[in-house]
Amino acid sequence: MTTDLRTAISEFDPSTVATQVAAAADQHKLVVETFPLADWPTLPVERYALGLGSDGHGGVPYCRLMEFGTRALGSISGGSAGKHMLYRHNSGAWKLAPALLGLPVEQAWERLRGQFVAAFDAAERAAFAELDELEVLLSGQALVTKTLATYFPQHFLPIYSSSHLRAFISELGGTPEKNVPAWRANRQLRGLVAQDPELSRWDSHEVMRFL
Numbered sequence: 001m002t003t004d005l006r007t008a009i010s011e012f013d014p015s016t017v018a019t020q021v022a023a024a025a026d027q028h029k030l031v032v033e034t035f036p037l038a039d040w041p042t043l044p045v046e047r048y049a050l051g052l053g054s055d056g057h058g059g060v061p062y063c064r065l066m067e068f069g070t071r072a073l074g075s076i077s078g079g080s081a082g083k084h085m086l087y088r089h090n091s092g093a094w095k096l097a098p099a100l101l102g103l104p105v106e107q108a109w110e111r112l113r114g115q116f117v118a119a120f121d122a123a124e125r126a127a128f129a130e131l132d133e134l135e136v137l138l139s140g141q142a143l144v145t146k147t148l149a150t151y152f153p154q155h156f157l158p159i160y161s162s163s164h165l166r167a168f169i170s171e172l173g174g175t176p177e178k179n180v181p182a183w184r185a186n187r188q189l190r191g192l193v194a195q196d197p198e199l200s201r202w203d204s205h206e207v208m209r210f211l
Contacts, residue, residue, distance in 0.1 A: 045109040076143055
């Protein structure tokens with residue numbers, strides 16, 4: 001870690017981001033109460049996918065909430081809607097991740113949902129290497145990493161861009177692993193933060209705002 005970065009850490013005032021950190025806490029509560037982990041094994045596609053308007057329960061679908069309604073938890077906005085792995089295009093056509101192509105929508109959703117559930121199980125057991133084996137989720141690394149950080153903030157930081165993660169790993173004195181999923185880079189960065197005598201005492205959203 002450079003002297004300049006160490007100085008910046010020592011001079012950082014967490015009160016300058018207190019409003020954003022409080023908003024993140026509120027949005028975290030919104031997600032985990034609206035979409036509790038216990039609901040995921042039977043979550044209908046209408047409650048997940050973009051392009052369907054209301055989720056059928058008077059609320060917005062999960063993907064819309066995570067991309068547009070929870071910016072304080074860290075942004076995944078911009079770029080392609082492909083990050084959601086399954087969504088309904090404005091044309092009415094369903095768009096699927098490469099690993100889902102050729103499947104009917106309901107079967108594609110069952111497979112995608114199953115991999116989310118498997119990811120949650122792996123995170124609960126701290127079996128993080130198993131995440132890399134979930135091939136459908138590799139097409140939606142930003143959404144998946146934000147999802148993991150939201151449900152398991154003790155294990156992941158609220159930073160989801162692979163390029164940002166690599167840059168921050170380097171800034172903190174690490175060597176980014178090559179060609180790894182965003183969630184794995186996130187875990188590497190979290191490890192560096194945990195080893196730092198000052199950063200390790202901060203809230204994860206303070207760390208995100210500082211970086």
